[in-house]
Amino acid sequence: MATPNADHIFAALADATRRDIVLRTLAGREGVAELASHYSMSFAAVQKHIAVLERAGLVTKERTGRRKVVLTNIEGLNLARSLLDQYETLWRGRVERMTNLIASTEEIHA
Amino acid sequence: MATPNADHIFAALADATRRDIVLRTLAGREGVAELASHYSMSFAAVQKHIAVLERAGLVTKERTGRRKVVLTNIEGLNLARSLLDQYETLWRGRVERMTNLIASTEEIHA
DNA sequence: CATTGATACAACCATACGGTTGTATCGCCG
């Protein structure tokens, strides 16, 4: 896990193939070759996608025999979630402030 | 709002400047020029960042006089959140299945 | 209606990204 910051995480998620790989790693224990077989691109291309996910801290690889199983790293996903939650919280606060403002304005008008 | 899909949304969020712009649009009602003044890059560059956010459906622009106020579009953010929530749900299910598996194994060993 | 303020857009440049093919490493097995 090199530098798993928000930039890398969101960039990694900004590709449909990579999001699909994340889903597959959540569902089962597939190696690089198995994952690659699902997509109509070269093995190396899928390998690169996995590397991007790994660099972002979204997946890890576990050696089993001569294969490497790709595993979800839920902490990376949670980091992204917490950031979006922060936005949502701020949004709620904003709406609340606006509601209060409208309420006080109505008081004046009353 | 052109094609606000997951690709665009995550790509838009994969840049620190753009995430900061989102935060500022959540905090107050700033125009393009005000937003641009916060960053050490050209006006046009910030304008482009805002355009990316707009294309992703994360912000909208509202004309007020000769200015344009940049506003958060919470629905875009919620789309990203719901995707990550889906991952989290799948993860929970996965952990649960593993727990059950371990439990049944222990039964056999008992 | 000419000017100024605020925003938009086009052209251009350097670098990053997604894909390819080819070669190298690594672990198992006969």
Place this chain on the structure above:
DNA sequence: CGGCGATACAACCGTATGGTTGTATCAATG
């Protein structure tokens, strides 16, 4: 240890991205 299966890595190519400067649009104001 030779060979094969599985993964990794390097070089290359076209296109997208992030930045710049310069020009154009558009709305308020004197």
